[in-house]
Amino acid sequence: MNVIANSAVEWYFACHITDVPHNGGVCVKVEDTQIALFHFAHRDEWFASDNECPHRKQMAISRGMLGSHHGEPKVACPFHKKTFSLTDGRCLNSEEGLSIRTYPVKVEEGKVFINIAALNQPFTSTIQTDAYEDQTD
Amino acid sequence: MKVVVIGNGMVGYKFCEKLIAKSLPGLELTVFGEEMFPAYDRVHLSEYFAGKTLADLSMTEFSWYADNDVKLELGNPIVRIDRTQKKIHSFSGAETAYDYLVMATGSAPFIPAIPGIDKEGVFAYRTLEDLHLIQRHAPLSRKAIVIGGGLLGLEAAKAMLDLGITDTHVVEFAPRLMPRQLDHNASVILQQKLSALGITCHLNKNTIAVLGNESVRGIMFSDGSMLHADMLVISAGIKPRDELAKACELPVGHRGGIIVNDLMQTADPSIYAIGECALHNNMIYGLVAPGYDMADTVVAHLSGASKMFCGFDMSTKLKLIGIDVASFGDPFIGGEEAKTIVFEDSHNGIYKRINFTPDGKQLLGGILVGDASSYNMLQQVCRNQMTLPPDPMDLIIKPRQGSSMAGVDALPADALVCSCENVTKADLTDAMSAHGCETVDALKKCTKAGTGCGGCVPMVKDILLHTMKQQGRYIRNVICEHFQYSRQELFDLIRLKELKDFDAVLDTYGKGDGCEICRPVVSSLLASLWNEIVLKKENHTSQDTNDRFLANIQKGGTYSVVPRIPGGEITPDKLIVIGEVAKKYNLYTKITGGQRIDLFGAHVSDLPLMWEELIAAGFESGHAYGKALRTVKSCVGSTWCRFGLHDSVSYAIRIEERYRGLRAPHKIKSAVSGCIRECAEAQSKDFGIIATEKGWNLYVCGNGGSKPQHALLLASDLDSDTCIRYIDRFLMFYIRTADPLARTATWLNKMEGGIDYLRNVVVNDSLGICGQLEQEMQALVDSYQCEWKQVVDSPELRKRFNHFVNAPGEKDPNVQFETLRDQKKAAGW
Numbered sequence: 001m002n003v004i005a006n007s008a009v010e011w012y013f014a015c016h017i018t019d020v021p022h023n024g025g026v027c028v029k030v031e032d033t034q035i036a037l038f039h040f041a042h043r044d045e046w047f048a049s050d051n052e053c054p055h056r057k058q059m060a061i062s063r064g065m066l067g068s069h070h071g072e073p074k075v076a077c078p079f080h081k082k083t084f085s086l087t088d089g090r091c092l093n094s095e096e097g098l099s100i101r102t103y104p105v106k107v108e109e110g111k112v113f114i115n116i117a118a119l120n121q122p123f124t125s126t127i128q129t130d131a132y133e134d135q136t137d
Numbered sequence: 138m139k140v141v142v143i144g145n146g147m148v149g150y151k152f153c154e155k156l157i158a159k160s161l162p163g164l165e166l167t168v169f170g171e172e173m174f175p176a177y178d179r180v181h182l183s184e185y186f187a188g189k190t191l192a193d194l195s196m197t198e199f200s201w202y203a204d205n206d207v208k209l210e211l212g213n214p215i216v217r218i219d220r221t222q223k224k225i226h227s228f229s230g231a232e233t234a235y236d237y238l239v240m241a242t243g244s245a246p247f248i249p250a251i252p253g254i255d256k257e258g259v260f261a262y263r264t265l266e267d268l269h270l271i272q273r274h275a276p277l278s279r280k281a282i283v284i285g286g287g288l289l290g291l292e293a294a295k296a297m298l299d300l301g302i303t304d305t306h307v308v309e310f311a312p313r314l315m316p317r318q319l320d321h322n323a324s325v326i327l328q329q330k331l332s333a334l335g336i337t338c339h340l341n342k343n344t345i346a347v348l349g350n351e352s353v354r355g356i357m358f359s360d361g362s363m364l365h366a367d368m369l370v371i372s373a374g375i376k377p378r379d380e381l382a383k384a385c386e387l388p389v390g391h392r393g394g395i396i397v398n399d400l401m402q403t404a405d406p407s408i409y410a411i412g413e414c415a416l417h418n419n420m421i422y423g424l425v426a427p428g429y430d431m432a433d434t435v436v437a438h439l440s441g442a443s444k445m446f447c448g449f450d451m452s453t454k455l456k457l458i459g460i461d462v463a464s465f466g467d468p469f470i471g472g473e474e475a476k477t478i479v480f481e482d483s484h485n486g487i488y489k490r491i492n493f494t495p496d497g498k499q500l501l502g503g504i505l506v507g508d509a510s511s512y513n514m515l516q517q518v519c520r521n522q523m524t525l526p527p528d529p530m531d532l533i534i535k536p537r538q539g540s541s542m543a544g545v546d547a548l549p550a551d552a553l554v555c556s557c558e559n560v561t562k563a564d565l566t567d568a569m570s571a572h573g574c575e576t577v578d579a580l581k582k583c584t585k586a587g588t589g590c591g592g593c594v595p596m597v598k599d600i601l602l603h604t605m606k607q608q609g610r611y612i613r614n615v616i617c618e619h620f621q622y623s624r625q626e627l628f629d630l631i632r633l634k635e636l637k638d639f640d641a642v643l644d645t646y647g648k649g650d651g652c653e654i655c656r657p658v659v660s661s662l663l664a665s666l667w668n669e670i671v672l673k674k675e676n677h678t679s680q681d682t683n684d685r686f687l688a689n690i691q692k693g694g695t696y697s698v699v700p701r702i703p704g705g706e707i708t709p710d711k712l713i714v715i716g717e718v719a720k721k722y723n724l725y726t727k728i729t730g731g732q733r734i735d736l737f738g739a740h741v742s743d744l745p746l747m748w749e750e751l752i753a754a755g756f757e758s759g760h761a762y763g764k765a766l767r768t769v770k771s772c773v774g775s776t777w778c779r780f781g782l783h784d785s786v787s788y789a790i791r792i793e794e795r796y797r798g799l800r801a802p803h804k805i806k807s808a809v810s811g812c813i814r815e816c817a818e819a820q821s822k823d824f825g826i827i828a829t830e831k832g833w834n835l836y837v838c839g840n841g842g843s844k845p846q847h848a849l850l851l852a853s854d855l856d857s858d859t860c861i862r863y864i865d866r867f868l869m870f871y872i873r874t875a876d877p878l879a880r881t882a883t884w885l886n887k888m889e890g891g892i893d894y895l896r897n898v899v900v901n902d903s904l905g906i907c908g909q910l911e912q913e914m915q916a917l918v919d920s921y922q923c924e925w926k927q928v929v930d931s932p933e934l935r936k937r938f939n940h941f942v943n944a945p946g947e948k949d950p951n952v953q954f955e956t957l958r959d960q961k962k963a964a965g966w
């Protein structure tokens with residue numbers, strides 16, 4: 001019902017623009033999957049990507065911090081600070097070839113839509129090991 | 138040209154890498170390795186226990202061999218060399234012809250022929266396989282003995298401690314530790330240091346039997362005494378693997394080792410030997426750097442160039458965290474040939490010895506224990522025969538700050554900085570000017586310096602900093618690509634312009650769009666300066682996820698929650714509430730090290746609901762998620778304890794309530810002990826207070842965790858109010874001046890002048906800022922509000938605590954739990 005058929009691509013209604021914090025993200029439920037949606041207000045841009053971080057398979061990218069790397073917009077996973085380009089999804093700070101999928105976003109009349117056509121295409125991301133956590137109270 | 142290498146160890150691999158780099162036409166390179174793994178970094182083998190994997194330790198990607206047409210056969214040792222036919226026979230039965238044969242068979246641990254040495258629970262310490270076996274056995278073991286008190290034995294002993302065997306012993310045949318590197322006095326100081334770690338040393342002991350039936354139970358010495366243990370690690374020296382050479386009648390030394398000339402050729406000119414199996418000039422080099430130089434020599438020879446191996450510097454540094462031990466050049470030389478200066482401070486456990494020519498012009502060698510910060514520089518001075526200062530004593534008693542910087546300048550351009558990879562000072566400075574390297578990592582990538590044993594990294598860093606300074610490039614600890622300011626500078630600027638949110642700071646003083654490094658730094662500065670709620674609309678997305686959700690994110694994406702329990706004091710009623718909340722929201726509960734209770738496994742949408750109940754019962758946020766004051770731990774003090782001098786609990790509560798919510802460069806912990814017995818462990822805290830007959834002693838800049846450090850006494854016998862004033866000043870000074878994510882201990886370690894300087898600022902007001910510091914702190918104290926209360930009271934803020942924006946209240950179906958001891962735990966990664 002939420003899916004709007006649009007000749008070649010599918011635009012999914014995610015939420016209203018006011019639902020997304022400035023320079024931050026939210027998680028959108030798309031049937032059984034989760035997509036991270038970001039309003040990068042400082043650049044006046046919207047981005048969407050997988051919510052799952054390929055590093056440790058954590059559903060957390062939407063809670064990540066936004067930033068830029070030599071001008072390229074990126075998001076940092078809150079778990080171990082792997083950063084991913086919001087333009088093409090490649091990991092910017094590991095050599096393991098990790099990546100996430102990114103999705104086009106459009107805003108119309110205060111509503112945000114995500115193009116989920118890429119969801120149906122096969123995709124694999126590499127996994128790596130090793131982690132550091134500081135848990136002391 | 139068919140080149141065959143026997144042995145895929147560190148040196149064997151390095152030989153291949155260097156040979157391939159020459160791109161010789163018609164080269165066919167084949168490598169046989171006995172171990173099951175491709176070459177790995179044996180020097181850092183002990184890090185296997187710290188979680189490094191084979192992949193981390195590997196010298197190269199596995200695909201490197203195939204990519205470069207190197208034939209690699211692992212788990213297939215060579216069993217015979219046929220010199221007349223120029224063929225070798227491998228274990229699998231195949232034979233391979235060679236034009237040139239390179240033996241890089243390394244060495245095996247020397248296992249003394251003691252009766253019982255083959256019992257279960259006896260291990261060597263050489264290969265990944267050895268360490269794997271040790272790791273499997275360690276949990277069953279309570280007491281371990283390492284036979285051999287040399288470099289390797291001590292490293293093994295420390296590894297036993299790290300594996301949790303708190304009762305570890307080292308047995309050494311010689312009358313001192315590290316007999317090849319240290320003299321008697323140095324050994325005494327080292328022994329004290331080891332014993333503080335929990336390693337007991339037994340010197341002058343000749344082991345004659347291993348006790349026990351099937352498994353080891355202990356060892357017996359020639360004097361009839363015994364030492365019990367359920368694990369034994371042998372590190373009594375190395376034995377070059379020369380058995381193949383012997384069998385094909387190549388000459389070997391009488392104590393082992395394949396005899397080679399300066400070209401690393403054995404008696405058979407088409408057979409070379411390199412690394413630990415080679416005996417050059419009656420020396421076996423048990424270090425990796427000389428092995429690499431030998432590899433270089435053979436590569437040069439095979440590619441028609443000329444290079445000779447002419448011996449090598451045996452300087453070494455012990456790789457034990459927290460214990461500095463190093464020796465360089467000739468550590469023992471004395472008498473007619475040399476003069477010696479010794480500096481000994483048995484109170485702080487420092488021993489330094491330098492030997493120099495009788496005319497005082499050149500350094501010949503030396504020993505450093507307790508403070509080896511000048512090791513790299515002294516080694517350079519020694520190796521490059523640099524002229525000594527008029528009073529050579531300056532080399533060892535100059536304060537460490539600055540001296541090494543001045544030192545790098547004096548280094549000649551051709552000074553060899555990284556001996557593993559043969560990188561000179563000029564190579565480094567060239568890499569900086571020609572390739573624009575500006576970081577240690579870039580230099581490592583570009584020149585390979587520091588990628589071998591890693592010992593030269595501090596010097597590489599010094600050279601980098603010095604050269605940048607010389608070129609007029611002012612180096613500051615700038616925060617990241619978005620802010621060309623240090624944290625301290627930004628703190629002042631934000632205050633000056635009274636900026637209140639991240640974008641304003643970015644647009645005024647930064648460039649680009651920020652990142653995960655500068656956002657939390659700026660957020661923390663804003664909080665330290667203005668103490669507005671961290672979830673303020675414009676700022677909350679610039680908080681680390683923990684600060685953004687006011688809870689600690691855990692495996693699986695759920696959060697843990699820690700209500701504040703000041704001083705660790707709690708009423709039965711409040712305890713019941715915590716229990717009820719935990720039960721209702723199905724949380725795992727655990728007592729933390731900071732005397733409070735952590736509730737794990739909360740879904741993000743449950744957080745406001747839980748806090749509503751906790752706040753109603755009188756709890757407030759514990760800031761366990763923030764770079765902020767965590768806990769002020771206390772012992773029960775004079776209200777109950779028969780030794781207690783003052784009421785430590787009341788004082789701890791007063792302090793905790795004063796500084797709760799205070800945002801800082803890193804987390805801050807504190808404790809108050811009611812007497813000198815120090816039950817609250819105040820000396821391991823960022824600031825700790827211990828009751829005295831006359832008042833309180835204030836200690837600062839201690840640390841627990843992975844780099845423990847004792848707090849230092851800042852002032853003694855203070856009354857309660859003065860003590861708090863000093864803490865105000867201390868904390869505010871830390872908040873103003875520390876680098877991002879620097880704990881107080883690190884901050885102090887980097888401070889020029891150290892604790893004396895800090896005392897001058899905080900106690901004697903040498904900068905004249907104490908009034909201001911106290912004022913700023915008081916403003917923060919007065920503006921404190923519980924963040925969770927603000928959230929619970931605001932429908933707008935509560936909305937943010939949802940997993941799905943388009944399905945509020947619905948939980949993340951991917952979150953999974955398992956059960957352990959009747960509670961839940963997060964499913965593994």
Ligand SMILES: Cc1cc2nc3c(=O)[nH]c(=O)nc-3n(C[C@H](O)[C@H](O)[C@H](O)COP(=O)(O)OP(=O)(O)OC[C@H]3O[C@@H](n4cnc5c(N)ncnc54)[C@H](O)[C@@H]3O)c2cc1C
Nearest residue numbers: 144146147148170171179214215242243412413423424425
């Ligand atoms: C725990 C530990 C810490 C160390 N720390 C330091 C340090 O801090 N600094 C330092 O400079 N050095 C250190 N060393 C020493 C350093 O690791 C060695 O000097 C270096 O590994 C020698 O390299 P190599 O190639 O000669 O021998 P190895 O690395 O031992 O390689 C020889 C290889 O040849 C194989 N082999 C033997 N015979 C055959 C055969 N017949 N057929 C096929 N393969 C065969 C062996 O199985 C082995 O894999 C340390 C060593 C250990 C064990």
Ligand code: FES
Nearest residue numbers: 053055056077080
């Ligand atoms: S799970 Fe994302 S960085 Fe590790």
